[in-house]
Each structure stands twice: as structure tokens, then as C-alpha cells.
Amino acid sequence: MKANRGRPSDPGVQQERKTRLIEAAHNLLAEKSFRNITIRELASEAGMQSAMISYYFGSKEGLFIALLEDLSTQHFSSLEHLADSDEPLKGFIFATLEYLRGSRIMGRFLIDDVVGQPGPLGERFMELFPKRMKAFLPKLITQEQNLGRIRKDLNPRWAAFSLMNMLLMPFFAEPVRERAWDISKQDVNSPQWADHIYQMFIQGVEEK
Amino acid sequence: MKANRGRPSDPGVQQERKTRLIEAAHNLLAEKSFRNITIRELASEAGMQSAMISYYFGSKEGLFIALLEDLSTQHFSSLEHLADSDEPLKGFIFATLEYLRGSRIMGRFLIDDVVGQPGPLGERFMELFPKRMKAFLPKLITQEQNLGRIRKDLNPRWAAFSLMNMLLMPFFAEPVRERAWDISKQDVNSPQWADHIYQMFIQGVEEK
DNA sequence: TATTTAATTAATCAATTGATCAAATAAATG
DNA sequence: CATTTATTTGATCAATTGATTAATTAAATA
Numbered sequence: 175m176k177a178n179r180g181r182p183s184d185p186g187v188q189q190e191r192k193t194r195l196i197e198a199a200h201n202l203l204a205e206k207s208f209r210n211i212t213i214r215e216l217a218s219e220a221g222m223q224s225a226m227i228s229y230y231f232g233s234k235e236g237l238f239i240a241l242l243e244d245l246s247t248q249h250f251s252s253l254e255h256l257a258d259s260d261e262p263l264k265g266f267i268f269a270t271l272e273y274l275r276g277s278r279i280m281g282r283f284l285i286d287d288v289v290g291q292p293g294p295l296g297e298r299f300m301e302l303f304p305k306r307m308k309a310f311l312p313k314l315i316t317q318e319q320n321l322g323r324i325r326k327d328l329n330p331r332w333a334a335f336s337l338m339n340m341l342l343m344p345f346f347a348e349p350v351r352e353r354a355w356d357i358s359k360q361d362v363n364s365p366q367w368a369d370h371i372y373q374m375f376i377q378g379v380e381e382k
Numbered sequence: 383m384k385a386n387r388g389r390p391s392d393p394g395v396q397q398e399r400k401t402r403l404i405e406a407a408h409n410l411l412a413e414k415s416f417r418n419i420t421i422r423e424l425a426s427e428a429g430m431q432s433a434m435i436s437y438y439f440g441s442k443e444g445l446f447i448a449l450l451e452d453l454s455t456q457h458f459s460s461l462e463h464l465a466d467s468d469e470p471l472k473g474f475i476f477a478t479l480e481y482l483r484g485s486r487i488m489g490r491f492l493i494d495d496v497v498g499q500p501g502p503l504g505e506r507f508m509e510l511f512p513k514r515m516k517a518f519l520p521k522l523i524t525q526e527q528n529l530g531r532i533r534k535d536l537n538p539r540w541a542a543f544s545l546m547n548m549l550l551m552p553f554f555a556e557p558v559r560e561r562a563w564d565i566s567k568q569d570v571n572s573p574q575w576a577d578h579i580y581q582m583f584i585q586g587v588e589e590k
Numbered sequence: 591t592a593t594t595t596a597a598t599t600a601a602t603c604a605a606t607t608g609a610t611c612a613a614a615t616a617a618a619t620g
Numbered sequence: 621c622a623t624t625t626a627t628t629t630g631a632t633c634a635a636t637t638g639a640t641t642a643a644t645t646a647a648a649t650a
Contacts, residue, residue: 188597207498209417213638223599228639286494289557290415296557304562315587324587332578333587335563336548343547349497349504354512355543370540378586379523379532379541396627421608431629436609 192230192240194220199241204278208238208287208295235295241279242295246302249273253310262314264372270341271368280345307338337375400438400448402428407449412486416446416495416503443503449487450503454510457481461518470522472580478549479576488553515546545583 198219202211213234217224231237253269256262274280288299311334318324344351344362351357361367406427410419421442425432439445461477464470482488496507519542526532552559552570559565569575 191597207494210498212636224638225600225640226598229597234638285555285558286415289555289561290418300558300562304558308563319589322589325589328587329578331563332565332569332575333582335552335559335565336579336582339547339551340544343551344543347493347497350493350508350512351543353497354508355516355539357540357543361540367540370537371544374541374544374583374586376586376588377533378582378584378588379536380584380586381527381530381533399627420606432608433610433630434628437627442608 188230191220191222191226194222195227195230195237196241196244199237200245200278203241203284208284235293238295239298242299242302245277245279246306250306250310257314257317263318263375266311266314267337267341267372267375268368271362271371274341274345275363277345280342280348285346308334311338340371340374396438399428399430399434402430403435403438403445404449404452407445408453408486411449411492416492443501446503447506450507450510453485453487454514458514458518465522465525471526471583474519474522475545475549475580475583476576479570479579482549482553483571485553488550488556493554516542519546548579548582 195216198216199211202215202219213224213227216227216234216237220226227234227237231240252273253266256265256269259265284299287295289296308331312330315324315328315330315333319326319328319330344357348359351362352359403424406424407419410423410427421432421435424435424442424445428434435442435445439448460481461474464473464477467473492507495503497504516539520538523532523536523538523541527534527536527538552565556567559570560567
């Protein structure tokens with residue numbers, strides 16, 4: 175086959191092909207984890223040769239880092255306005271679930287792939303998601319403490335971390351949720367689920 | 383080297399060598415995940431040849447299944463008495479944290495290893511831990527609902543799942559917890575952490 | 591037009607790793 | 621003592637896979 179070889183006329187072609195690879199990575203992450211995605215699959219999904227991954231991104235890891243950078247920027251900029259809103263924590267919970275619902279990367283674990291092994295992907299992931307979240311969410315909680323809406327004896331960082339665990343785990347650990355706990359995708363995408371998390375976080379389970 | 387070859391005099395030798403392999407698997411899981419442990423490492427840790435793993439357990443997966451079966455039996459039998467105790471949920475939270483503290487397998491993720499890929503290990507893991515937990519914990523919650531201590535509008539299964547997420551995630555996702563959220567191993571092993579989870583679960587964060 | 595440069599392919603490399611197997615060893619058996 | 625059986629070793633196999641490279645193509649450049 176000799177289609178599309180050689181130097182392209184349009185300089186935008188290069189950017190478009192990089193984007194296509196990033197999208198291929200994004201799509202495949204909906205079904206399998208980083209390590210289970212081969213550069214051959216990525217190339218096939220994007221309609222080019224596997225060598226293009228090294229050519230454009232240096233390595234398979236480089237490609238996924240580029241994807242994560244896109245996603246992180248996107249996500250955190252959508253959270254910016256919350257600090258000035260009426261019910262920031264409610265807003266945060268609903269926005270996070272909305273994001274997780276739409277994201278194609280949470281169906282499978284990234285964590286073990288990413289932080290279980292030393293390497294640039296793990297380092298970058300840590301900065302792009304958990305560290306940014308730690309810089310963001312405890313501030314919201316402190317703000318609510320100062321307004322007298324949240325217990326002052328609470329450690330804002332610990333509470334933020336626990337909330338993230340309740341929010342994220344059902345999406346990360348999808349197979350456990352579905353097959354062991356019988357909680358369907360429909361369940362976690364429902365407004366009832368968002369309410370459930372919100373109520374658990376705000377009021378706990380106690381009968382009063 | 384010709385040490386310990388041939389048919390052993392003591393028939394208990396076989397059981398002892400199997401145990402040694404299981405212990406090797408347990409030890410190595412403290413540092414790395416299933417897929418990152420090679421049969422060569424396992425063999426070396428146990429002081430024998432890698433072929434013994436297939437010989438005794440059929441495969442690398444078979445060895446880890448044997449380990450998980452041991453651990454599951456052990457853990458769930460330690461929970462049995464809770465249903466008849468005064469504060470079963472408090473007891474459950476403290477016992478679970480106690481177990482996680484002592485367990486060497488939670489330092490690294492098992493989930494992606496185990497449920498991210500089809501295979502016998504994933505199937506067995508699902509039955510041995512999450513499914514057993516789903517059969518156990520919601521019952522405790524329902525019991526407390528009937529005693530009027532927990533809100534009746536709560537879905538016991540959903541609440542149980544959310545509690546497990548708060549409890550487990552800090553141990554599964556150790557690197558995220560430590561490096562991104564600055565929550566140390568000492569923190570999650572402290573009585574304050576157990577209290578934090580208990581308070582969050584029972585009362586939530588609301589100021590009253 | 592001739593040369594250089596960028597982009598792409600197809601093939602190959604090199605490392606890892608789970609599994610297997612023949613040979614070796616020694617206890618059990620008759 | 622001779623044979624059989626269980627156990628263990630050391631070496632090898634076979635598959636996967638990320639990366640690299642030489643060759644090829646065509647646009648850009650002079």
C-alpha cells in the first residue's frame with residue numbers, strides 16, 4: 175500500500191494524526207487498561223503504523239501522558255467556578271459524577287498501571303489528577319467550615335480524600351461494582367446515586 | 383547443586399513447600415502486584431525452581447488463588463461474631479482497618495490484575511472478597527435500620543459499598559494516598575483514622 | 591531540475607516471561 | 621537388588637510486545 179506516504183502538503187496533517195492517536199488511546203481506555211493496550215492496537219485504531227507513536231510521542235507512555243494532560247486541563251477548568259457558588263460541595267459532587275459518567279477512561283483501572291510502577295506516566299498522572307485535586311477540594315471544605323456549615327473538628331484533607339474515594343471507586347472498580355455488588359452503570363449514572371453520595375457525605379447514615 | 387532432590391522421606395515436605403510458595407507470594411504482594419511478580423522471583427523467594435509453581439499449583443494464577451483462599455477464609459471468620467455485638471458497624475470498621483493494617487497484600491493494587499483481565503484469578507477473587515462482603519455487610523446495616531439506629535431511607539447495599547470504598551481505597555491506592563494526599567501509613571494506622579471513617583460514615587460532615 | 595528534509599511503512603530486534611520437558615535424584619515397592 | 625514412582629532441577633520454548641531501523645515516498649527548497 176502506498177497511500178498517504180511522504181511529506182504531507184498540509185502542515186496541519188501532523189497535528190491531526192497526533193490527535194487521532196490520542197483519541198485512539200482514549201477510546202481503547204474505555205475497554206482496557208494502559209498495559210493491556212498494545213502499540214499495534216493503538217496504531218490500528220488510528221489507522222497508521224505503530225512506529226508513529228514513537229515518532230510523535232517518543233513512546234507509548236508519551237502518548238498516554240499527552241492524553242492525560244488534555245483531560246486534566248479540561249476537567250479542572252470546569253471546576254473553577256465552584257468556589258463562588260451557593261452549594262460548592264453539592265456542585266462538586268454532581269459535577270464529578272457528571273464527568274465520570276462521560277469519561278471513557280474510568281471503566282478500567284489506571285492506578286495500578288500508573289502508580290504501581292515507577293515511570294514517567296505514573297509521575298505525570300499523580301500531578302495531573304490526585305495532586306491537583308488535593309490542591310482544590312480541601313479548600314472548598316475549609317471554606318464551608320468557615321461558614322459554619324461543616325464541623326470544625328473535621329480534617330479537611332482527610333474528608334476530601336474520603337469523599338474522592340466514595341466518588342471514584344465505583345468507576346475505577348467497575349467490574350467489582352457490577353458483578354459483586356450488583357450496582358449497575360445505570361445506578362451510578364442516576365440522580366439517586368448522586369443524592370446517595372451527597373447525603374452520605376453530608377449527613378452520614380445516622381437516624382436522628 | 384544437588385540438595386533436596388528426589389523423593390522426600392517425609393510426606394509433609396510437599397505441604398511445607400507449597401506453604402513456602404504461598405508465603406512467598408504473600409510477601410511479594412506487599413511490594414508489587416500480581417502481574418509484576420514473576421515466577422522466577424517467587425521461586426527464588428521460596429528457595430526453589432520456578433517449575434515447582436506449575437507442578438504444585440498448575441500455574442502462577444493457581445498459586446495466587448490458593449493464597450487468596452487462605453486469606454479470605456481467615457478474614458471472614460474473624461467477622462462472624464459482629465452481628466451479635468453491641469456496635470456492629472463500629473466493630474466492623476475497626477476490625478477491617480485492623481485487618482488492612484496487618485495484611486501484606488493491600489500495599490499494591492490487586493484489582494486491575496485481577497478483574498481487569500478475564501481469567502480464573504479474577505473470577506475467584508471476586509467470589510472470595512467482594513461477593514462475600516456483599517453477602518455480609520448489608521445485612522449488618524439492615525439490622526441497624528431495624529433497631530432504628532440508621533436511616534430507613536438508606537439503600538443498605540449502596541451504603542455498604544460506599545463504606546467499603548472509604549475503607550479500602552486508602553490501602554489499595556497507597557501511592558496516591560501518600561504522595562498526592564500526604565496521608566501517611568502512620569495516619570491510616572492511627573485510631574484517629576478509624577474514628578474519622580466511623581464519624582464520616584455515621585454522622586457525615588454536617589455541622590449541627 | 592537536483593537535493594534535502596519530513597513523514598511513513600514494513601520488518602526486525604531485544605527483552606521479558608509463563609510454561610514445559612527431559613534428565614537427574616532418591617524414596618518406595620516388590 | 622531391581623524397578624517404579626514422586627519430586628526437583630536446569631534449560632529451553634513460544635508468545636508477546638515496546639522500540640528501532642532501513643527503505644520508501646513525496647513535498648520543500650535551492
